[in-house]
Amino acid sequence: MTAHVEVMDLVAQxxxxxxxxxxATVVRTVSVTAAKAGAKAIIAPDGTIVAGWIGGGCARAAVLKAAREALA
Structure with missing residues (x-):
């Protein structure tokens, strides 16, 4: 089973x-990055990543901040 399928199974649960x-879904990347378009992660209300991966560094911080704001 791929990581994408596992994330979507957890979404259903x-x-x-x-x-x-x-x-959260990576839709586009710029320059060299480990994150790839289509990568997904589930983020809990406290800002923790429950499953999946969306990259590191600045992208991760920005996505977690937006996720917390969306859930507030």
Whole structure:
């Protein structure tokens, strides 16, 4: 099973349990980065990444901040 499928399975479980979360998806990258378009991560209300991966450094910090704001 691929990581993408595992993330989407967890999304279905969290929706069924009515748990709040953000599903972040990398749509575009600029320059050299380990993150690839289509990468996904589930982010909990406290800002932790529950599953998946969206990259590191500045991108990660920006996505986690946006996720916390969206859930607030």
């Amino acid at each position: 969290m929706k069924s349990a009515e748990r709040a979360f953000v599903l």
